[in-house]
Amino acid sequence: MYEFDLVLLLLQQMCVFLVIAWLMSKTRLFIPLMQVTVRLPHKLLCYVTFSIFCILGTYFGLHIEDSIANTRAIGAVMGGLLGGPVVGGLVGLTGGLHRYSMGGMTALSCMVSTIVEGLLGGLVHSILVKRGRPDKVFSPLTAGAITFVAEMVQMLIILLIARPFEDALHLVQSIAAPMMVTNTVGAALFMRILLDKRAMFEKYTSAFSATALKVAASTEGILRQGFNEENSMKVAQVLIQELDIGAVAITDRDKLLAFTGIGDDHHLPGKPISSLYTQKAIDTGEVVYADGNEVPYRCSIHPNCKLGSTLVIPLRGENQRVIGTIKLYEAKNRLFSSINRTLGEGIAQLLSAQILAGQYERQKALLTQSEIKLLHAQVNPHFLFNALNTLKAVIRRDSDQAGQLVQYLSTFFRKNLKRPAEIVTLADEIEHVNAYLQIEKARFQANLQIQMLVPEALGQHQLPAFTLQPIVENAIKHGTSQHLGVGEITIRASQHERWLQLDIEDNAGLYQDKPSASGLGMNLVDRRLRARFGADCGITVTCEPECFTRVTLRLPLEESAC
Structure with missing residues (x-):
């Protein structure tokens, strides 16, 4: 009957612990206790929290003869189980020193046993973490089982250290069962409170994340x-x-x-x-x-x-x-x-x-439009002057050819001054370039040879407007027009896996890799391709001095591919 009364009294003291734990679970201090981590702030919080529980367990205990029936083991075991061996040992040492300071027949044995209880909880923590089962740390069954074993160890330590032995044995017979039951139930219930708070926190976080993701997905791109x-x-x-x-x-x-x-x-x-x-x-x-x-x-x-x-x-x-x-x-x-x-x-x-x-995209679009207008403006005034002079000369000797030149000139300026869209087909771009080349061929006559190697199957591929014309103009203006022999311009289009490759090659080999106003058009084309399709696209130049200059443009076969 005495043991049953002692169990009830200790359970009353344990309820005070659980109320404190429940109140603490309503604060932010409880959040770090809900996870296994090696971070120092978490360790410090575990140490302080469970050291306080250890000390309170002693203060709330019941004085029996020259000893104290207590719930101190809850703090020591939980400190080790949640914080690891170091934290468990320090919590046990703090609680043990406090108990030792109160004196009594079992002062030394209780100090030693409290340290051992903290280390035992820490040992189980390490084993579970190393085996990749950290969630088991938060199991009420685990907490209760460890505390039960820890209380058994405490009774053995009291029998080994406390003297006289007869009094120690009588004490153990009186308090062993009540303390083992009370501390085991208390540790399991404490962990249950922690586990419920953890589940609620995870549910709250999951709901928060799900709502945030749904909002993000539903509003994506609207305000852009x-x-x-x-x-x-x-x-x-x-x-x-x-x-x-x-x-x-x-x-x-x-x-x-x-x-x-x-x-x-x-x-x-x-x-x-x-x-x-x-x-x-x-x-x-x-x-x-x-x-x-x-x-x-x-x-x-x-x-x-x-x-x-x-x-x-x-x-x-x-x-x-x-x-x-x-x-x-x-x-x-x-x-x-x-x-x-x-x-x-x-x-x-x-x-x-x-x-x-959205603001950046609109600014980028405006910049692109400005660059296109700049490419329009890059048409050399001398080209128009030379084209008209060429037309004047051709009219005198061949009226049919003059009519064709007028048509080419009309096509060139129509496409140069007013494109219906920023994106055009390769066939449309080739038509624009061909009009320019035919006018230049009429001017240079036999001194300019043109070769177009563009498969019809690639003609419907889309690319930014004014991609080829500035490159071809550079090839003539800074290449074949300064070549002593017959100038040759070759334009090739080919497919390499998912890439479209365009080569503009002249036989002058006069390219110089240095910034200049003459390279503005080519630089703008390169920047536009890289900005639109990515760093893998753009322009590369290969030059063999006095032999050839080849400008290679690389872009995806489908615009959506990049």
Whole structure:
């Protein structure tokens, strides 16, 4: 009967431990205990936490004769099991020294046994981790079994060290069963609390990640197309569906772009910003949160608005400048969820990145258009002068050839001055180049030979406009026109696996690898190819002085391949 009463009393003391553990599980201090790690902060937290549990286990114990029936083993074993041998040993040493300082027949034996209990928990920790089974560390069954064995070891140590032996034996007979039962159950329940908190944390994290991924996937690319009312409304509708909140609004710096949810009858897109919370977020660049309790929220548009709290997060563009806000609302009868607050801030960063990417893409498109216009402007005025002089000379001797030259000249300038699109077919590009070459051939006559080796099957492949013409113009202007003999221009198109290769070769071999105005057209072509298709594409030049110069262009057979 005495042992049963002692078990009940110790269980009461153990319940105090479990209440403390439960309260601690509601704080951030509990989070590092939910994982096996070698990080020093985690080890320190384990040491401090379970050293306190060890000391409290002694203080809350029941004085029996010249000893203390206690729940100290819970702290020592849990410290070793969650922190490893070093932490377990230090927790045991701290708890043991504290017990030794209180004196008594079992002071020394209890100090030694507490250290051994901590080391025993740490030993099991190391074995499970080395065997690749760290999750077993968090098993209530494991914690209970180790604590049971640890208490058996403690009783043996008391019998070995405490004197007189008769008193030690009588003490062990009195406290062994109650302490073994109480500490075993206490350790298992403590681990159960930890395991439940871990499962809840993982579920929370998983739900958070799943929601974030769904939002990211659903809003991908919308604001890249432009930060306007139409695209903002699409994003707002995705957010209110995925986040399950009262309302969503998106603004620029001046007006409301989109609103959906509670209050959409008076929060109308296109209206100027009237909320002080929104204006504060724009002016300061900081997140503004009005929970409706500590920070009161009141709608600035309608006195009977059912919205009761709001989170306003700035959207940022180039150079981190605030370009608008995203606003999440909750109804007056609902609390604003902390997960929605965290998600809202993350979503704002995602949308800001989309807006910025869209701005860069539009700037890149404008730059590309400028480069194309620059290529248009690179047509040498002397070419037109020479072409007209050539036409004048041909008219005198061959009216039919003159008619063809007029047609070639018309084709050249039509394609040079007004292309319908940035991307054209290889056949269209060859037609443009051929018009240019035929005009030049009429000028140089027998001193210029042209060879086109372009398979018809490759003619429908697409490539950027003005890819070949600047290269061919360079080959004549800085190559064959300065060659003493007959100039030869060869244009080849060939397929190499998934790549299209275009070669423009002249027989002059006068290429010089140095920056100059004459190389501007070729450099622009190279940059455009690399920017559009990647670093594997672009231009390479091979030159054998006074023999040949070959300019090779490499690009994918299908634009979608890169």
